Amino acid sequence: xxxxxFSENTEGYLIPFEDGKPLCxxxxxxxxAEEWAAGQDFSISNEIVVLGxxxxxHIKAIKEAHPYLKIHLIECRDQLLPIYKKQIQSQVDGxxxxxxxxxxxxxxxxxxxxxxxxxxxxxxxxxxxxEDLFYSLWKxxxxxxxxxxxxxxxxxxIEIDEGTLTSLKQTEKPLTIKDATDIIAKxxxxxxxxxxxxxxxxxxxxx
Amino acid sequence: MRILGISLLRLGDLVLQKPLIxxxxxxxxxxEIHLLVNKQFSQVDFLFAGLVDKFIYFDxxxxxxxxxxxxxxxxxxxxxxxxFVEEINQTSYDSVYNFTHNRLTAHLAGLIPANxxxxxxxxxxxxxxxxxxxxxxFNSYFGRKEATGxxxxxxxxxxLEIPLKQGAIKWRRPTxxxxxxxxxxxxxxxxxxxxxxxxxxxxxLRSNTAFEVKVLSAAFEKDRLAKVFPEENLxxxxxxxxxxxxxxxxxxxxxxxxIKHLAALQDIPILxxxxxxxxxxQIGAYSNSSIILQSRVACGPCPHSEKxxxxxxxxxxxxxxxxxxxxxxxxxxxxxxSWDQFSQNHPELNVLKTEIRNIMGWTVQCLSLAQKNxxxxxxxxxxxxxxxxNRRSELSKGVSNEQRxxxxxxxxxxxx
Numbered sequence: 001x002x003x004x005x006f007s008e009n010t011e012g013y014l015i016p017f018e019d020g021k022p023l024c025x026x027x028x029x030x031x032x033a034e035e036w037a038a039g040q041d042f043s044i045s046n047e048i049v050v051l052g053x054x055x056x057x058h059i060k061a062i063k064e065a066h067p068y069l070k071i072h073l074i075e076c077r078d079q080l081l082p083i084y085k086k087q088i089q090s091q092v093d094g095x096x097x098x099x100x101x102x103x104x105x106x107x108x109x110x111x112x113x114x115x116x117x118x119x120x121x122x123x124x125x126x127x128x129x130x131e132d133l134f135y136s137l138w139k140x141x142x143x144x145x146x147x148x149x150x151x152x153x154x155x156x157x158i159e160i161d162e163g164t165l166t167s168l169k170q171t172e173k174p175l176t177i178k179d180a181t182d183i184i185a186k187x188x189x190x191x192x193x194x195x196x197x198x199x200x201x202x203x204x205x206x207x
Numbered sequence: 208m209r210i211l212g213i214s215l216l217r218l219g220d221l222v223l224q225k226p227l228i229x230x231x232x233x234x235x236x237x238x239e240i241h242l243l244v245n246k247q248f249s250q251v252d253f254l255f256a257g258l259v260d261k262f263i264y265f266d267x268x269x270x271x272x273x274x275x276x277x278x279x280x281x282x283x284x285x286x287x288x289x290x291f292v293e294e295i296n297q298t299s300y301d302s303v304y305n306f307t308h309n310r311l312t313a314h315l316a317g318l319i320p321a322n323x324x325x326x327x328x329x330x331x332x333x334x335x336x337x338x339x340x341x342x343x344x345f346n347s348y349f350g351r352k353e354a355t356g357x358x359x360x361x362x363x364x365x366x367l368e369i370p371l372k373q374g375a376i377k378w379r380r381p382t383x384x385x386x387x388x389x390x391x392x393x394x395x396x397x398x399x400x401x402x403x404x405x406x407x408x409x410x411x412l413r414s415n416t417a418f419e420v421k422v423l424s425a426a427f428e429k430d431r432l433a434k435v436f437p438e439e440n441l442x443x444x445x446x447x448x449x450x451x452x453x454x455x456x457x458x459x460x461x462x463x464x465x466i467k468h469l470a471a472l473q474d475i476p477i478l479x480x481x482x483x484x485x486x487x488x489q490i491g492a493y494s495n496s497s498i499i500l501q502s503r504v505a506c507g508p509c510p511h512s513e514k515x516x517x518x519x520x521x522x523x524x525x526x527x528x529x530x531x532x533x534x535x536x537x538x539x540x541x542x543x544x545s546w547d548q549f550s551q552n553h554p555e556l557n558v559l560k561t562e563i564r565n566i567m568g569w570t571v572q573c574l575s576l577a578q579k580n581x582x583x584x585x586x587x588x589x590x591x592x593x594x595x596x597n598r599r600s601e602l603s604k605g606v607s608n609e610q611r612x613x614x615x616x617x618x619x620x621x622x623x
Binding site for chain 1 (some may be wrong): 275277289292311328
């Protein structure tokens with residue numbers, strides 16, 4: 001992990017920096033966060049995951065616009081939370097810090113997100129130099145990785161056949177509903193047959 | 208008996224399917240009919256009053272978003288769709304009619320258990336329900352030149368074996384009505400006639416006749432139309448209000464729009480300006496006679512969902528205000544109905560008239576003698592196809608009830 005430092009802006013806020021780059025807008029982080037929050041669709045669920053804390057101004061913006069939302073925060077840099085607690089003070093309902101993908105995959109929050117299909121939100125600038133790790137966390141939390149989809153399908157009683165699994169593991173791209181449909185179509189398990197129609201329907205919606 | 212109809216296309220298609228729902232009601236008068244439609248068309252319930260007992264709304268937009276947007280879990284849509292289908296399946300249906308001939312609804316229909324499924328459905332990824340020769344014809348040819356002369360409504364009715372009230376709609380000359388409605392905007396820019404021409408037409412009708420002329424506008428179209436038409440000439444309304452306005456109209460002048468099909472349901476005289484990709488020989492008004500003016504250009508009708516291939520909008524330019532004005536006068540009974548004379552005066556146009564006949568069903572007649580042979584050929588071809596498909600239908604009844612599977616086109620057959 002790189003070193004995170006903080007600089008005070010003209011409004012007196014401490015702005016986090018990583019590798020010399022701010023993790024939110026230095027001059028006006030509140031305006032940036034409000035604009036970002038206004039562009040998101042928070043109607044999907046009343047329980048959400050925010051991936052990346054940065055200065056935490058976007059958490060404040062979400063809480064102000066949608067006070068009923070239950071927010072789980074996922075970060076990979078421990079240094080950010082203490083400052084957030086001091087200067088933002090918007091309550092989050094859960095906080096987890098994962099410095100690698102494996103620790104996420106072993107966690108309770110991962111189980112919960114997968115089981116409940118919770119939506120994942122992020123403000124890209126908060127990812128800073130940890131873009132690759134955050135991207136991989138996002139891919140898994142949204143079920144777009146082979147591991148995550150296999151876990152998802154296991155809860156439905158659907159087995160992914162070996163050949164499909166091998167070929168999927170070779171792709172780096174996040175999986176889509178089309179990939180999920182192909183997995184279902186190739187699987188011989190009765191649960192796959194039972195659910196195939198749902199996936200075929202969704203695949204048609206993508207056209 | 209409980210029937211579920213699935214109709215998940217666009218507004219125009221839903222309007223065009225009303226005669227089928229009427230036919231279904233007529234065929235099964237004691238049945239309970241439920242209709243599954245896209246949530247965005249929940250405002251059209253009024254059209255089916257007395258025909259449909261319950262509407263079920265499909266939230267296509269949200270499901271579509273869930274499949275593409277980055278914040279959604281990949282299986283969120285699956286879970287929502289499963290809840291939705293489970294809720295539908297709380298009711299047991301004797302029959303499921305798929306009015307939407309495409310893959311999406313075939314898969315959806317396959318998820319709903321019923322004693323009888325009419326129209327396509329899928330199971331284990333294989334399509335079924337294509338065993339009727341009419342549905343095979345619809346599946347293979349609708350929207351292509353082979354199906355010219357067959358109306359979407361009648362073809363779908365035959366495919367789903369639903370009786371239509373053939374010839375029941377009578378042409379009435381307008382009496383005691385003094386309102387002309389204009390619906391200038393269509394869903395496709397290629398099908399639009401120049402708004403300034405519509406403005407001149409409206410002004411001419413106002414100056415030379417006793418009719419009041421109003422321009423129909425949905426709320427979202429208002430700003431665009433207000434740039435050309437004075438605000439007092441606009442009738443800003445929703446679909447239900449437009450339907451009410453149509454009921455008192457002497458004439459509707461329109462492009463290829465859902466409003467045209469609404470007017471046809473109400474037996475309102477229609478003057479259709481068929482431009483761009485409009486296909487009046489397949490999706491004209493299902494009415495016992497609307498008049499269609501179609502510019503005779505080499506590039507028309509052009510392909511659906513593609514930009515105009517010409518440097519100028521030739522078909523729109525060729526259609527003059529004076530031609531539309533003259534045709535409107537004839538339809539309003541102000542001039543003797545000499546369409547042949549009109550056609551001779553406007554050789555640049557095909558002048559067509561829709562009719563619903565008892566045996567032939569829906570037909571489009573050419574009113575211009577010079578073009579008549581070409582259109583008579585369409586009617587002859589239709590007659591031959593009808594005879595052949597009816598013969599095959601009879602034969603298939605006696606043979607077996609084996610369900611055939613077949614490749615479906617991606618989009619399926621859609622009217623608009």
